[in-house]
Amino acid sequence: MVDAAPEPKVNMGQPAPRIDGRLKVTGAARYASDMPVANPAFAVLVTSPIAKGKVLSIDPASVLDMPGVLDVLTHQNASGEVKAATMISQGGTASTSIRPLETDQIFHDGQIVAMVVADTFEAARDAAYRLKARYFAERPSAGFDAPGAQERSAKDASEKHEDPQVGDAEQALATADVVVEGWYETPTQHHNPIELFTTTCLWSGAELTVHEPSQTVYGLRAGLAEQLGMDQQDIRIVSRFIGGAFGSKGAITPRTALVAIAARRLGRPVKLVTTRDQGYTVATYRAETRHHVRLGASRDGRLTALSHEGWEVTSRPDAYMVAGTDTTARMYKVPNVFTKVNIVHADRNTPGFMRSPPEVPYMFALESAMDELAFKLDMDPVELRRVNDTMNEPIKGLPYTSRSLMQCYDAAAEAFGWSGRDRRPGSMRDGDWLIGWGCATACYPTQLAPAAARVRYRPQGGVRVETAGHEIGTGAYTVVAQMASEKLGVPLEDVDVVMGDTQLPPAPVAGGSISTASVCSAVALACERIIGRLVARAEPQTTASVGGPGAGLSGWTIAQGKLIGPGGEFHDVGELFKALGAGAIEEYGEFVPHGSSPDALAGLYAGKSGITGGSRLKDRIQYAFGAEFVEVRVHARTREIRAPRLVGAFAAGHIMNPRTARSQLMGGLIWGLGSALHERTEIDVRAARYVNDNLAEYLIPVNADVAEVKVILLSEEDQLVNPSGIKGLGELGNVGTNAAVANAVHHATGKRIRSLPIRIEHLLDA
Numbered sequence: 001m002v003d004a005a006p007e008p009k010v011n012m013g014q015p016a017p018r019i020d021g022r023l024k025v026t027g028a029a030r031y032a033s034d035m036p037v038a039n040p041a042f043a044v045l046v047t048s049p050i051a052k053g054k055v056l057s058i059d060p061a062s063v064l065d066m067p068g069v070l071d072v073l074t075h076q077n078a079s080g081e082v083k084a085a086t087m088i089s090q091g092g093t094a095s096t097s098i099r100p101l102e103t104d105q106i107f108h109d110g111q112i113v114a115m116v117v118a119d120t121f122e123a124a125r126d127a128a129y130r131l132k133a134r135y136f137a138e139r140p141s142a143g144f145d146a147p148g149a150q151e152r153s154a155k156d157a158s159e160k161h162e163d164p165q166v167g168d169a170e171q172a173l174a175t176a177d178v179v180v181e182g183w184y185e186t187p188t189q190h191h192n193p194i195e196l197f198t199t200t201c202l203w204s205g206a207e208l209t210v211h212e213p214s215q216t217v218y219g220l221r222a223g224l225a226e227q228l229g230m231d232q233q234d235i236r237i238v239s240r241f242i243g244g245a246f247g248s249k250g251a252i253t254p255r256t257a258l259v260a261i262a263a264r265r266l267g268r269p270v271k272l273v274t275t276r277d278q279g280y281t282v283a284t285y286r287a288e289t290r291h292h293v294r295l296g297a298s299r300d301g302r303l304t305a306l307s308h309e310g311w312e313v314t315s316r317p318d319a320y321m322v323a324g325t326d327t328t329a330r331m332y333k334v335p336n337v338f339t340k341v342n343i344v345h346a347d348r349n350t351p352g353f354m355r356s357p358p359e360v361p362y363m364f365a366l367e368s369a370m371d372e373l374a375f376k377l378d379m380d381p382v383e384l385r386r387v388n389d390t391m392n393e394p395i396k397g398l399p400y401t402s403r404s405l406m407q408c409y410d411a412a413a414e415a416f417g418w419s420g421r422d423r424r425p426g427s428m429r430d431g432d433w434l435i436g437w438g439c440a441t442a443c444y445p446t447q448l449a450p451a452a453a454r455v456r457y458r459p460q461g462g463v464r465v466e467t468a469g470h471e472i473g474t475g476a477y478t479v480v481a482q483m484a485s486e487k488l489g490v491p492l493e494d495v496d497v498v499m500g501d502t503q504l505p506p507a508p509v510a511g512g513s514i515s516t517a518s519v520c521s522a523v524a525l526a527c528e529r530i531i532g533r534l535v536a537r538a539e540p541q542t543t544a545s546v547g548g549p550g551a552g553l554s555g556w557t558i559a560q561g562k563l564i565g566p567g568g569e570f571h572d573v574g575e576l577f578k579a580l581g582a583g584a585i586e587e588y589g590e591f592v593p594h595g596s597s598p599d600a601l602a603g604l605y606a607g608k609s610g611i612t613g614g615s616r617l618k619d620r621i622q623y624a625f626g627a628e629f630v631e632v633r634v635h636a637r638t639r640e641i642r643a644p645r646l647v648g649a650f651a652a653g654h655i656m657n658p659r660t661a662r663s664q665l666m667g668g669l670i671w672g673l674g675s676a677l678h679e680r681t682e683i684d685v686r687a688a689r690y691v692n693d694n695l696a697e698y699l700i701p702v703n704a705d706v707a708e709v710k711v712i713l714l715s716e717e718d719q720l721v722n723p724s725g726i727k728g729l730g731e732l733g734n735v736g737t738n739a740a741v742a743n744a745v746h747h748a749t750g751k752r753i754r755s756l757p758i759r760i761e762h763l764l765d766a
Ligand code: MOS
Pocket: 215, 245, 246, 247, 248, 250, 353, 354, 355, 356, 357, 510, 511, 512, 513, 731
C-alpha cells in the first residue's frame, strides 16, 4: 500500500478514499458562500482602525447616495438589534460578549463599526472605503506587560475554574535532588482557514435560513436565536462543507446576526464575505501565553514535584481561557503538583479555540521542561518519560482507560533511529550543518458529546445516513459512511451521507476531537436498531430475551444480504423485508457518552455543547497519546534552521480510517513544525493592532520547509471510551511538536529557546 493509505492493523478500519474527494477537487462541493440565492445584496464590513476609545461620528449620508448602495448599519441605527448571547465560556456559543453596533465604544482594533449593503459587492466595498467616521482614540493595552493590562487569577475570573493540585510542591522542590526551572512563551496565532468567514441570510416570512461555514450548526442556531430574540425552530443553518476551521468556526462571531438584520431590513437576501484581515479581528485567535514551570526529581529521574503557572491574554470584557494545566498536571507520575492559571485583560478581540487549544501552549512548556530535566540528569529523554509513565493520573489517582504513551515512544524511536543519538549538544554534525534530535509527548483528551443520527436501510437500495455533523476537512462524510457500511454490510459506495444542516438530527460541535467518536457512535446505534428489527422478525424468541425489538443486538450482523446470527444461523434479508411488508427500515440513534449530565440529550437538541470525557470524569481519565521525534539541522554559520524529518507514533483507540487518520496527524505534525519555527501574529504594541494579518506575511510552513513526515498508527483497544472504542485524533498530532523542535534545536546548538517561534536571530550567539 502507498504511504497515504496505511495497511490497517488490528482494530482499524479500511483506508477508504474520501467519498467527497471528487466533489471537492472538481469544485462541485458547495461551500456556504457558493450557495445560489436569488437576487442577493452584498454586505461589506467597516472595522475600527483604533483599539480603544469611541466612535465620535459616522456618516451614512456620505455614501447612501452612491449608486447601488442600499443601507448602512451603524450603532446609531442598529443599536439594540443584536441581543446578548451566552458566551462560550458559560456554556453558550458566542465568541465574544461584545455586541456588534451596540454602542459607540471600541474594545479592540478591527471591531465592527458599520456594515454597508449594496446591489453589488463592488459598490458595497467602495462605499465601505468611503464611509466617513471619526474616532476618539485612547492608548490601548496590547497584551502582557502593557500599562493598563489587568491580571487576575482564573479562579477569580470564573467560578467553575479549578487549579489541579496535590501534595506540597514547594516543599518537594526545596528537597529535590535536581530542579529545573524555566519561563516559556508562545505567541498569538491566527487559524487562517482558506475559506473566509462568510454568511448568507435569507428570510421567508419569519423564518431565517443561514448559509455559514460552521463547526456547530445547532450551536450557531442557538446563539443566533438568542441574539435575534427568535425561536430556534425558526432558524435553519446550512453548512455542507467547511473549508477549514481549526476552531475559528466553532463559536458564533458578531457578523452573523448583523447580516440577518440587514436582510430583514431590506427584505432581500444578504451575503457577506469578510476579507482575510477582517477575519483576524471579527473571529477569534490563539492568545499568547506565558508559563513558569519548575520540576523536581530524584537522581534516577523520578519526578517529585511539578509546578506550572500559566498566563493567557484575553479581551477587556471576557474571561476566555484555555487552562491547559488540566492536562499538564496529569501527564506524569508525580506526587506533588501545584498549578495556577491567570488571565490578562487587554484591549484585544476575545480569543477562542485554535487546534488543541490548551495543549499546544501548555505542553510546549511542560515538554520543554522535561527535556531540560533529562539534560540536567544526563538521562535519555525517552527514558525520563518511561520512568515517570503512569496508568493513574496523579491528582485524584484516577485510572487512564488506556495509555499507550511508551509504546508510541518505542515505535517512533525505532523508526527514527533514536538509538544512534549522541546526547551531547552540538556533537552530531554533517558538514556545515549541526544536527539536533529532539522528542516530546503528544496527548489529547478523549472527549465526547451526545449525538444523534438517522439511518435508512433498503435491502437493494443502499443506506442513507442523516446527521447534522460537520465536514471541516477531516473526512467526516467518509468515516460516517464507513460506520454504516461496516454495521449493515453494504459496500461503501452504497452509503449516502447528508450532514451540515439543522434540519437533520443534532450532532455536537466538530471540535475538541469529539466528532468521529460521538457521531459514529450514534450511527452505530441506529444501525444496531435496524439489525434488531430484522432479528425481531427472524427470531422473535431471541429478541424477547435481550430486551425486545430495537435493542442493540450483539452477535448479529448483516453481510451480503444475509442476517447472520452468533451461531452462524442466517436469514435472507430480502425475505425478512417481505415478511415485514417494508421497503425500508429507518432507525434513529441517540448516543450519550459516559459522564454526561442527565440533561445532556435535551442540551443536544438545544445546541448546547455537552462535551464530557478527558479529565472531566469522576471515575477515570481518558486521553489519546503519541510521541513525536524531530530532526533539525542548524547551519553552523548562517544559523538557518531546517527540519528535514518528523516522525510521530500515535495510539487513539479504534481507527475508523487509517488514511484520513494519517492525514490529520500529518497535518498536525506540520502545523506543529510551523508553530515552532514560523507562526506568529505580529502585534504593533502601540496600536494593539495585528500587522501581518494576511497570508503573505503570516508565516506557515510551505512544501520546501517539510521534507519527510512519517506517521505511525499503533493498534490500541479501549472498550471504555465508547462502544466502538474510538478516541478521536483530530487535534492530537500538533501537540508537543513545538517542544520536540525546540528540544532538537537545543541538541543541535546547546541553546535552549523558551519562546516561540524559534528564528535565526535567536541562534546567532549559539
Ligand atoms: Mo478544535 S480548536 O476544538 O475546533
